[in-house]
Amino acid sequence: MNSKHLAGFYWVRLVLISSLLAVTNLAFGSPPVLDKCVACHGADGHAHGNMAFPVIAGMPPAHIEEAIYAYKDAARKCRSVPLMCDMAKGLSDEEVVGVAEYYGTQERF
Numbered sequence: 001m002n003s004k005h006l007a008g009f010y011w012v013r014l015v016l017i018s019s020l021l022a023v024t025n026l027a028f029g030s031p032p033v034l035d036k037c038v039a040c041h042g043a044d045g046h047a048h049g050n051m052a053f054p055v056i057a058g059m060p061p062a063h064i065e066e067a068i069y070a071y072k073d074a075a076r077k078c079r080s081v082p083l084m085c086d087m088a089k090g091l092s093d094e095e096v097v098g099v100a101e102y103y104g105t106q107e108r109f
């Protein structure tokens, strides 16, 4: 194999790998609504170590969903930061499932 072929070989692999990553990110990537949670709970669900916000990493998705719906219909009140309740109200059912799945799969440490 001469060097021209070799370069082409690597180029094809690069394209294959990057398109695979793009597809993986589409299928399993973080839901866009996550932007709304990151400021308080962090992308990994550990709340940036800030004790004012609960750690939600690795919580059963069913619990996360239940909590959000309880905030939505005011069955559960927000203790100190009403923003969590306001946040919950704006989420669609699909978004609730998406964030629950996402945070549910984050490692709790």
Ligand code: HEC
Binding pocket: 033, 034, 036, 037, 038, 039, 040, 041, 052, 053, 054, 056, 063, 064, 065, 067, 068, 077, 078, 079, 080, 081, 083, 084, 087, 091, 099, 100
């Ligand atoms: C402005 C900060 C803030 C944002 C943004 C926010 N949260 Fe919260 N979240 C809180 C606070 C504070 C609490 C605790 C509420 C209380 O009891 O007063 C909480 C509670 C929760 C709980 C309940 C945890 C438990 O122990 O039962 C879940 C689940 C949750 N948030 C998920 C989310 C998700 C998902 C998003 C994004 C859609 C989000 N939060 C956005 C601050 C926030």
